[in-house]
Amino acid sequence: MTAPAYNFAYLDEQTKRMIRRAILKAIAIPGYQVPFASREMPMPYGWGTGGVQVTAAILGPNDVLKVIDQGSDDTTNAVSIRKFFVKTAGVKTTTTTTEATVIQTRHRIPETPLGDHQVLVYQVPIPEPLRFLEPRETETRRMHALSEYGLMHVKLYEDISRHGHIATAYAYPVKVDDRYVMDPSPIPKFDNPKMNDCPALQLFGAGREKRIYAIPPYTQVVSLDFEDHPFEPYRHDASCELCGATDSYLDEVITDDRGTRMFVCSDTDYCGTRRAMGHGTAAEDTEAAHDDR
């Protein structure tokens, strides 16, 4: 059997049109989850099918695509998705954030600030920020319609009374354009501030749950908090051991079986670019890197 010839970027034009309509609606109602007829993709649900469909629907032949997972271009699933688009769309790909016109991501926002010529496509597992408080879709849709977000505030309050902090370290809920409470996908809350007033268009695709939502460029995105417990982005007590960055999100790497660990940038492009620019071995930072409280 010969391999069937697929359309540009795999999806047929009919499907792309359907997805583009959903995207346009999502942009028109920032933060609102638009149901769409998600297709069965040749990769498993939960592995980025939503992001892949959004990317396939917006990709043009002149686009330059970057795919990251956990901030890195080299993680297995990022490699797999990038290869999928090389194969089905033949587009140019890059690992350099500034060169990309479309960036598909899982769990991170690049450290390098995005521009207004770029689109960031998020892979979303559970698009509903209220899902773990109310499992029923019929209920949560009603709650969104009525802006009934008391339950979420009670949850955050209970966190504070129990732990002294809001015990959400990733997928930290935000309010978009002062209307919809939205799940930012499982990015660390470190990344939340980057969503606010961002020049790039941010699109979110949840394939299994069949939802698309969006943050248009330059939209207000506020992480939920209380006046007396303001949102605080996660801060590392270390710096990158490879490039010395103190402002990036760090991965912890265990380097031997005695628990020795080091911290390195999760954003491999950011780290690599800095090292290429001569920021280096971070000798002066090594001590800080090991001093993990």
Place this chain on the structure above:
Amino acid sequence: MYVAVKGGERAIENAHALLADARRGERAVPEISLQQIDNQLALGVDRVMCEGSLYDRELAALAIKQARGDMIEAIFLLRAYRTTLPRFGASEPIETGAMDIRRRISATFKDLPGGQVLGPTFDYTHRLLDHTLAQESDVASAATAPVDDTPYRSVADLLGDNGLIERAAPQEGQGADVGDLTREPLSFPAGRDLRLQNLARGDEGFLLSLAYSTQRGYGRNHPFAGEIRFGEVEVEFFAEEVGFAVPLGTVFMTECQMVNQFTGGDTTAPCFTRGYGLAFGQSERKALAMALVDRALRARELGEETDAPAQDEEFVLSHSDNVQATGFVEHLKLPHYVDFQAELGLLRKLRAEFFERNGESETPMQDAAE
């Protein structure tokens, strides 16, 4: 020191090469053919076609071979192929009453027009391993009855003549377009057409357990297997160009008409209610389970309590699809370094505050590990 995560691309290619190698297995053993799978693992092919929502024995057999016998993986392969196919329209409703019957049993009447036809079945076999099958076996061909072209109406229809069972969904649906959850996102409450589509594609194991739970009291609906039939039915498509329905071919199907306890009362005469199951190929367990779950999901419509899992439409329909379920469960294998790091940071902070509050320090063991 630092083990770079570069090289993912090569690693993936190598892993896939290993997979192909393992799939083929010992080269001295003859390779299995699609015909062998189709013929000798026919019920597996039936299941893959049914849950893969594509009636094509050869492609299903190919999927089973490629998936190394992993049925859910095979179903996934078939689904991913199906999604790329163009759609010309919907067929005319198939007429199971005109089925060319291979097997047909009723648990409600000892005899009925057309009789009980056992056909090929595991029922009444003693489940003793047959060691003669360990070698190539010489199986004599079985005696068969002459083909009987008489259409036999279903037990539910016969009961319906006397008004003893509710009419089959006297719905607007008759003749109208049926929904397709592969083209439109499912929303709740779903119509029965979409519910039945969802169940027909649903995981056999999931439906089996739900059906079993209704029998054990979680949403009991007093079922009788009015009839199960398996055989060949003709599929017709209404062609606009010629102005009439043209036959496309035949498919093997299993249909289950479940007869369940009463509805009616003050304003309508009491009558039995229906549960319906339909599956590609010979898939009796699936059809029975589907019929039980279909009936359970009608609880609200029939004014019954809806407190059991099998009666909860959103719960059942959202979790029945094994391709969705396996994808999301298995995605836990993907890296979660970033989120885990965020949780780790939070936990360390909470622990530090805990020990500060209680004037203790962490145990020496943990100190060493730090």
